[in-house]
Amino acid sequence: MPDTLSSRSEALPLLAFLIVLGATLGALFIGEVLGQMPCVLCWYQRIAMFPLVPILAIGLWRQDAGARLYALPLVLAGLAIALWHSGLYAGLIPESVSPCTKDGPSCSDRGQMAILGLPIPYLSLGAFTATALCLIFMKGKRS
Template sequence: MPDRASPPSDAPILAAFLIALGATLGALFIGEVMGQMPCVLCWYQRIAMFPLVPILAIGLWRQDAAVRFYALPLVLAGLAVAVWHSGLYAGLIPEGVTPCTENGPSCSDRTQMAVLGLPIPYLSLGAFGATALCLIFMKGKRP
């Protein structure tokens, strides 16, 4: 009989799915409902985050431990961009190396919307970091 105190084996993938879903819905709400245009680095992070929702949903539905190998490359790519974006926002990376152009919002603009008192680059960093931890520490057999 399984120990009731231990979480089910699909808890990390469920957590990763819920984080990706929340981040995706949050990004869509901020962009489409609130009308805040994303910067170039935000677009790159969206490219990495949005496909995670169906990938993790299918992995959760099929109870496939191998889903980490499909999702982790996207998560790590998004995490790398989020680290860069957060460094720009914090002033640790000079603005001269930012990919943002004059046609859109600045990647290090302090007037960008904050949610729960945290700027969007930090929220993205947290979402990608938490998703990466969930996928790295998933239990299950290797394919």
């Protein structure tokens, strides 16, 4: 009988890749197809998310769990920004410290788009959190 914990941890690189791919495609769809301009915090999160797709894809292709060492700093940076953004949206952080300008779009505005009933800042927080957990619990050795 195979070790189910081991087989689950072997699926984590693929799951992490699928999460970042879905988040990247979702961000591109919202911006390019639906026409919603990203706010400053969304741009910073995109800077952290988009490079994760090729990093994790190459790690999968080469079966190299060491790719997590390259991905984890980006994931943690994006997670910190997403946490801040979600705090702004929830009203836990005052709007006066928000880098989003009054002239540009703000995802902290309650009138902004929500997907599946969840606002964009919470979706980003979920994607970065899930990816971080996948990377943390991945096997650390090369396959």
